[in-house]
Amino acid sequence: MASLQGSRPPLEFGGPLGAAALMLLLPATMFHLLLVARSGPARLLGLPPYLPGPEVLWSPQMLLLWLTWLGLQAAFYLLPARKVAEGQELKDKSRLRYPINGFQALVLTALLVGLAVCAGLPLGALPEMLLPLAFAATLTAFIFSLLLYLKALVAPASALAPGGNSGNPIYDFFLGRELNPRIWSFDFKYFCELRPGLIGWVLINLGLLMQEAELRGTPSLAMWLVNGFQLLYVADALWHEEAVLTTMDITHDGFGFMLAFGDLAWVPFTYSLQAQFLLHHPQPLGLPMASVICLMNAVGYYIFRGANSQKNTFRKNPSDPRVAGLETIPTATGRQLLVSGWWGMVRHPNYLGDLIMALAWSLPCGVSHLLPYFYVLYFTALLVHREARDEQQCLRKYGLAWREYCRRVPYRILPYVY
Numbered sequence: 001m002a003s004l005q006g007s008r009p010p011l012e013f014g015g016p017l018g019a020a021a022l023m024l025l026l027p028a029t030m031f032h033l034l035l036v037a038r039s040g041p042a043r044l045l046g047l048p049p050y051l052p053g054p055e056v057l058w059s060p061q062m063l064l065l066w067l068t069w070l071g072l073q074a075a076f077y078l079l080p081a082r083k084v085a086e087g088q089e090l091k092d093k094s095r096l097r098y099p100i101n102g103f104q105a106l107v108l109t110a111l112l113v114g115l116a117v118c119a120g121l122p123l124g125a126l127p128e129m130l131l132p133l134a135f136a137a138t139l140t141a142f143i144f145s146l147l148l149y150l151k152a153l154v155a156p157a158s159a160l161a162p163g164g165n166s167g168n169p170i171y172d173f174f175l176g177r178e179l180n181p182r183i184w185s186f187d188f189k190y191f192c193e194l195r196p197g198l199i200g201w202v203l204i205n206l207g208l209l210m211q212e213a214e215l216r217g218t219p220s221l222a223m224w225l226v227n228g229f230q231l232l233y234v235a236d237a238l239w240h241e242e243a244v245l246t247t248m249d250i251t252h253d254g255f256g257f258m259l260a261f262g263d264l265a266w267v268p269f270t271y272s273l274q275a276q277f278l279l280h281h282p283q284p285l286g287l288p289m290a291s292v293i294c295l296m297n298a299v300g301y302y303i304f305r306g307a308n309s310q311k312n313t314f315r316k317n318p319s320d321p322r323v324a325g326l327e328t329i330p331t332a333t334g335r336q337l338l339v340s341g342w343w344g345m346v347r348h349p350n351y352l353g354d355l356i357m358a359l360a361w362s363l364p365c366g367v368s369h370l371l372p373y374f375y376v377l378y379f380t381a382l383l384v385h386r387e388a389r390d391e392q393q394c395l396r397k398y399g400l401a402w403r404e405y406c407r408r409v410p411y412r413i414l415p416y417v418y
């Protein structure tokens with residue numbers, strides 16, 4: 001059995017107990033949200049209207065539909081790519097190669113779905129299938145994580161992730177043991193992170209919009225905004241697909257239940273919560289308020305994209321004229337840290353932009369319910385926790401230079417507050 005050499009990193013997520021709790025809590029929360037979004041009172045903290053029996057959750061046809069979706073996205077992944085990018089250097093000094101064709105997959109999916117709808121595919125029926133589809137996605141995530149765990153048993157030690165190899169099977173199953181599990185050139189983690197879940201999310205949103213049009217004659221302004229904002233976010237992620245290669249999910253975390261469930265089930269079925277809520281609880285939205293919300297999303301996107309692009313450009317080529325004038329701190333690794341521009345404002349300007357967008361996605365749902373604000377609450381917790389994890393990793397990587405950066409840029413996400 002492969003094992004990691006050297007000192008073991010501290011346990012995260014509350015260790016094995018925390019991991020076990022999260023494995024139960026995350027799917028339970030997802031089903032809770034799916035159930036309450038369609039209930040009359042739509043109370044985030046109330047009990048769901050009913051507990052669905054196995055006949056509601058389990059459907060072989062829905063499992064087949066879900067597997068077909070995964071197969072379709074896998075086929076798009078295998079198509080020739082406009083570019084092949086190299087990932088970060090691995091422990092054995094090698095670099096993996098990744099196809100950059102995520103945006104192409106989005107366009108092909110849109111064309112295919114467009115043709116199918118013209119041919120009579122009832123996309124508006126999708127909202128009625130969410131519960132059994134979410135169950136199929138959860139089941140596949142569990143089975144898939146188990147297979148990944150078994151695969152890691154025969155992987156060389158150099159292929160294992162820094163975390164996720166504690167020796168505790170529950171913890172390791174949750175965090176994931178192998179860093180970049182692959183079969184030939186097919187990279188499971190990279191594929192799951194950006195394709196079936198993110199594209200599935202916009203497809204579910206579209207199904208909700210179409211059902212609203214069937215029910216009420218036309219989609220509401222609020223539904224258009226939520227669909228438009230989230231489509232922009234997903235299209236942006238796929239357009240800048242290469243940037244995901246430097247995230248901690250790809251470079252640091254193993255591929256286990258957390259990411260498999262997060263990518264395949266959590267993202268499509270909970271990130272579409274605002275559109276689910278709007279279908280069952282139509283909200284009036286006037287043009288002036290809609291304009292304010294659009295402006296808020298634009299400001300959030302401007303910060304998010306500006307900060308991410310500035311860092312990516314700098315990491316690719318520090319002499320690029322767009323970033324060459326920025327102030328930097330040298331580090332012992334030879335890399336530099338930006339200390340002016342977006343990265344001189346707070347230590348995670350991209351998180352700030354992301355959070356502003358998150359709020360803009362919930363505001364079209366009005367202020368009568370807390371439920372559509374679940375994403376803002378969850379996302380704040382996720383980013384605060386993620387920021388703390390990244391901070392630890394940067395401190396290990398850059399030592400004193402990172403401390404100097406923290407001294408020069410004292411706020412993490414929100415200037416003068418946090």
Ligand SMILES: NC(=O)C1=CN([C@@H]2O[C@H](COP(=O)(O)OP(=O)(O)OC[C@H]3O[C@@H](n4cnc5c(N)ncnc54)[C@H](OP(=O)(O)O)[C@@H]3O)[C@@H](O)[C@H]2O)C=CC1
Pocket residue numbers: 246247248249304308311315335336337338339343347348350351354386390393394405
């Ligand atoms: N919608 C969602 O559910 C989620 C969205 N996101 C979004 O994804 C994007 C990527 O997030 P994430 O990977 O967490 O984090 P970042 O893109 O912020 O990456 C952090 C890394 O950037 C580098 N870095 C940090 N500070 C500096 C600096 N001053 N100068 C140069 N490089 C620096 C370090 O890596 P190094 O030095 O090695 O380059 C650090 O580890 C974000 O926009 C985030 O908002 C993230 C998670 C979930």
Ligand SMILES: CC(C)CCC[C@@H](C)[C@H]1CC=C2C3=C(CC[C@@]21C)[C@@]1(C)CC[C@H](O)C[C@@H]1CC3
Pocket residue numbers: 026193194233236237244247249258259261262263266267
């Ligand atoms: C279910 C758990 C609470 C945790 C699951 C986390 C995942 C849902 C997220 C971990 C990192 C993610 C990133 C994105 C989506 C969510 C997950 C997979 C993006 C692809 C979103 C779009 C951005 O432009 C890039 C993000 C990279 C990280």
